Amino acid sequence: MSQEVDVVVLGMGPGGEAVATQAAQAGLDVVAVDQHLVGGECPYYACIPSKMMIRAGNVLAETRRVSDLAGASTATPDWAPVAERIDVEATTGWNDQIAVDRLEDSGVTFVRGHGRLDGERTVTVDGETYVASKGVVLNTGTQPSVPPIPGLADTPYWTNRDVVKLKELPGSMIVIGGGAVGAELCQAFARFGVEVTLVEVADRILAVEEPEASKLITEAFGSEGIQVLVGVEISQVEYADGHFSLTLDEQTLRADKLLVAAGRRTNLADIGLETVGLDPGAKSLDTDVRMRAGEGLWAIGDITGKGAFTHVSMYQAAIAARDILGEEGVEADYRAVPRVTFTDPEVGSVGLTEQQARDAGISVRIGVAQVPSSARGWIHKAGNEGFIKLIEDADRQVLVGAASAGPHGGEVLSALAVAVHAAVPTSTLRSMIYAYPTFHRGIEDALNALD
């Protein structure tokens, strides 16, 4: 059986849902395919449940700061409200009926099953073939990547998909991977009393961020009792009698549970890329500025390798939808991709890091301001650690990157993202008025420090 439609969207991550909806609302005949949950990783296993955990952990951390500022307080951590909130409010028991209804109400035909390309503009799902006159949008996303450490595969390790379903917490946990996901989760669990050890193979955690951010978060973790081990090789993982043990270079770590947060692997191997002349072994798909990956083929989201973030997926979805609908002149621009690691302090960044700017041959000037030295940081006191770092192209006198770490660091980032995105001259940034005493007023201090 073969059905003729206008567009097939394969994978209903956040961007897939958006592009399918936009195309259907514009009057196209759209089939959307997902083998699991409409909405993808973000609402069920990633952004939303993890931020609910973090919000709860941050509330506990604030109660521990009361003694510095407002008397005395005790809090008894309880995971039950977090588990309940994730189950009921975020995921409705990992059931996507609400999302499916929303999709179908917008005119999309939803098909649940594993989809594969079967030549140009053609997708098969469980024996059914859909031929799309306009083309196919790929949004198949990622899955947790599990490093080939001897013994690991045979153990009952957890990934993000397991920890969001926890009803109670273990006494101790080792987290492999000090990127954003590992860092966020390990701090949330530690704040609920789990004894956490974070193990990172690189020589610093948050290795894609500024070194100042790695130092800041390592110190914050240390002050909360999280053991951070960097630059270590794990030679063996074992599981016996309900405990994990990890053999490192010079020591053995033991814990009740093991969370693997060692990056993501794109779901490209089994979607029939070879039937359209593309490499099924590729780590990501190359796209042009209109998100086209081939003839009648678009790719969006994590599989494009342009930043594994929901906001990138949504941004690309809008571009793909406009291209499908025939709009001219729509082009993706990744100069100002913002990202936030929702640790406490939060680490926000946009554009290039200092090192990336130097590697690109840009004549760089750096300006750094420390949050505790600003009026607001000083007032804030407990938990005020952080910095604002600006990376200026000294020849063009515009910011090409910035980092904002500290309380509400991700929110302070918004002004910096505008500056990088719109290439606002630093003279213009210097001439504006920054409200007193805000955290974002630190941007003015960092501008004055540009050197």
Ligand SMILES: Cc1cc2nc3c(=O)[nH]c(=O)nc-3n(C[C@H](O)[C@H](O)[C@H](O)COP(=O)(O)OP(=O)(O)OC[C@H]3O[C@@H](n4cnc5c(N)ncnc54)[C@H](O)[C@@H]3O)c2cc1C
């Ligand atoms: C713990 C964690 C926390 C995160 N926090 C944030 C955050 O705070 N902010 C942020 O911006 N990003 C965050 N991310 C990243 C974010 O989840 C992803 O960038 C986002 O989900 C976009 O992914 P996507 O649309 O590319 O695909 P995904 O969300 O991975 O969805 C892909 C979909 O395709 C389906 N699929 C795959 N192959 C097939 C097939 N062959 N047939 C049918 N269906 C298929 C899958 O079932 C899935 O539903 C986080 C990630 C993790 C792991």
